[in-house]
Amino acid sequence: MLKTTRLDWILxxxxxxxxxxxxxxxxxxxxxxxxxxxxxxxYAVQCFKNHPFKQALNLTRSRLSECQGTYSxxxxxxxxxxxxxxxxxxxxxxxxxxxxxxxxxxFSFISDTNLNSDQTNST
Numbered sequence: 001m002l003k004t005t006r007l008d009w010i011l012x013x014x015x016x017x018x019x020x021x022x023x024x025x026x027x028x029x030x031x032x033x034x035x036x037x038x039x040x041x042x043y044a045v046q047c048f049k050n051h052p053f054k055q056a057l058n059l060t061r062s063r064l065s066e067c068q069g070t071y072s073x074x075x076x077x078x079x080x081x082x083x084x085x086x087x088x089x090x091x092x093x094x095x096x097x098x099x100x101x102x103x104x105x106x107f108s109f110i111s112d113t114n115l116n117s118d119q120t121n122s123t
Contacts, residue, residue, distance in 0.1 A: 004051075004052045007053075011053040012049070015048045015053070015057075016045055019041050023041050035091070036066075036067060036096065037094075037098060039097065040064055040067050043063050044059075044063070048060075066085045071083050071085050071086060072084045080092070081096070
Protein backbone atom coordinates (compact mmCIF):
# COMPACT_ATOMS: atom_id res chain seq x y z
CA MET A 1 0.00 0.00 0.00
CA LEU A 2 1.29 3.42 -0.93
CA LYS A 3 1.57 6.21 1.59
CA THR A 4 -1.49 8.42 1.33
CA THR A 5 -2.15 11.90 2.61
CA ARG A 6 -4.91 12.82 5.02
CA LEU A 7 -6.91 14.31 2.12
CA ASP A 8 -6.54 11.03 0.17
CA TRP A 9 -7.75 9.12 3.21
CA ILE A 10 -10.85 11.34 3.56
CA LEU A 11 -11.66 11.23 -0.16
CA UNK A 12 -11.21 7.46 -0.23
CA UNK A 13 -13.57 7.02 2.72
CA UNK A 14 -16.18 9.22 1.01
CA UNK A 15 -15.82 7.27 -2.23
CA UNK A 16 -16.21 3.95 -0.40
CA UNK A 17 -19.28 5.30 1.38
CA UNK A 18 -20.78 6.33 -1.98
CA UNK A 19 -20.10 2.89 -3.43
CA UNK A 20 -21.66 1.18 -0.41
CA UNK A 21 -24.76 3.35 -0.78
CA UNK A 22 -24.90 2.40 -4.47
CA UNK A 23 -24.55 -1.29 -3.57
CA UNK A 24 -27.37 -1.04 -1.04
CA UNK A 25 -29.82 1.18 -2.90
CA UNK A 26 -28.77 2.19 -6.40
CA UNK A 27 -28.10 -1.27 -7.76
CA UNK A 28 -31.84 -2.01 -7.68
CA UNK A 29 -32.40 0.56 -10.42
CA UNK A 30 -29.56 -0.65 -12.62
CA UNK A 31 -30.62 -3.94 -14.19
CA UNK A 32 -27.42 -4.85 -16.04
CA UNK A 33 -25.27 -7.67 -14.63
CA UNK A 34 -21.58 -6.93 -14.20
CA UNK A 35 -19.35 -8.85 -16.60
CA UNK A 36 -16.44 -9.23 -14.21
CA UNK A 37 -15.58 -11.04 -11.02
CA UNK A 38 -15.13 -9.28 -8.65
CA UNK A 39 -17.88 -6.88 -9.67
CA UNK A 40 -16.92 -3.35 -10.62
CA UNK A 41 -18.16 -1.90 -7.35
CA UNK A 42 -16.22 -4.43 -5.23
CA TYR A 43 -13.14 -3.77 -7.38
CA ALA A 44 -13.57 -0.02 -6.81
CA VAL A 45 -13.79 -0.46 -3.03
CA GLN A 46 -10.54 -2.45 -3.10
CA CYS A 47 -8.88 0.27 -5.20
CA PHE A 48 -9.93 3.00 -2.75
CA LYS A 49 -8.71 0.91 0.18
CA ASN A 50 -5.29 0.22 -1.35
CA HIS A 51 -4.36 3.28 -3.45
CA PRO A 52 -4.28 7.07 -3.21
CA PHE A 53 -7.52 8.71 -4.31
CA LYS A 54 -6.42 9.85 -7.78
CA GLN A 55 -4.91 6.48 -8.69
CA ALA A 56 -7.94 4.60 -7.33
CA LEU A 57 -10.25 6.86 -9.31
CA ASN A 58 -8.30 6.19 -12.52
CA LEU A 59 -8.30 2.42 -11.92
CA THR A 60 -12.04 2.47 -11.24
CA ARG A 61 -12.74 4.60 -14.30
CA SER A 62 -10.70 2.21 -16.45
CA ARG A 63 -12.57 -0.81 -15.12
CA LEU A 64 -15.96 0.81 -15.67
CA SER A 65 -15.06 1.69 -19.26
CA GLU A 66 -14.27 -2.01 -19.84
CA CYS A 67 -17.62 -3.04 -18.41
CA GLN A 68 -19.60 -0.76 -20.73
CA GLY A 69 -20.26 -1.40 -24.37
CA THR A 70 -20.10 -4.54 -26.42
CA TYR A 71 -17.96 -7.63 -26.15
CA SER A 72 -17.33 -10.73 -28.17
CA UNK A 73 -16.62 -14.30 -27.21
CA UNK A 74 -14.18 -16.90 -28.49
CA UNK A 75 -12.71 -20.22 -27.44
CA UNK A 76 -9.04 -20.35 -26.53
CA UNK A 77 -6.76 -23.24 -27.53
CA UNK A 78 -7.80 -25.26 -24.46
CA UNK A 79 -11.49 -24.85 -25.28
CA UNK A 80 -12.19 -22.30 -22.53
CA UNK A 81 -14.32 -19.24 -23.16
CA UNK A 82 -12.61 -15.87 -23.48
CA UNK A 83 -14.38 -12.54 -23.64
CA UNK A 84 -12.92 -9.63 -25.64
CA UNK A 85 -14.13 -6.21 -24.50
CA UNK A 86 -14.76 -3.35 -26.89
CA UNK A 87 -11.30 -1.95 -26.13
CA UNK A 88 -9.61 -5.24 -27.05
CA UNK A 89 -8.85 -6.54 -23.56
CA UNK A 90 -9.01 -10.33 -23.32
CA UNK A 91 -10.85 -11.50 -20.21
CA UNK A 92 -10.29 -15.10 -19.17
CA UNK A 93 -13.02 -17.41 -17.94
CA UNK A 94 -11.77 -17.00 -14.35
CA UNK A 95 -12.38 -13.23 -14.50
CA UNK A 96 -15.90 -13.50 -15.92
CA UNK A 97 -18.78 -13.13 -13.48
CA UNK A 98 -20.39 -16.48 -12.55
CA UNK A 99 -23.78 -15.14 -13.67
CA UNK A 100 -22.41 -14.28 -17.10
CA UNK A 101 -20.54 -17.60 -17.16
CA UNK A 102 -23.82 -19.50 -16.71
CA UNK A 103 -25.35 -17.55 -19.58
CA UNK A 104 -22.35 -18.36 -21.77
CA UNK A 105 -22.72 -22.09 -21.14
CA UNK A 106 -26.18 -21.96 -22.70
CA PHE A 107 -24.58 -21.19 -26.06
CA SER A 108 -22.89 -23.84 -28.16
CA PHE A 109 -19.73 -22.83 -29.96
CA ILE A 110 -18.89 -24.14 -33.39
CA SER A 111 -15.22 -24.93 -33.85
CA ASP A 112 -13.50 -24.96 -37.25
CA THR A 113 -13.23 -28.77 -37.18
CA ASN A 114 -16.97 -29.17 -36.57
CA LEU A 115 -17.73 -26.68 -39.33
CA ASN A 116 -15.45 -28.48 -41.82
CA SER A 117 -16.87 -31.93 -41.00
CA ASP A 118 -20.43 -30.60 -41.40
CA GLN A 119 -19.56 -29.21 -44.84
CA THR A 120 -17.92 -32.47 -45.86
CA ASN A 121 -20.92 -34.54 -44.74
CA SER A 122 -23.40 -32.35 -46.61
CA THR A 123 -21.63 -32.77 -49.98
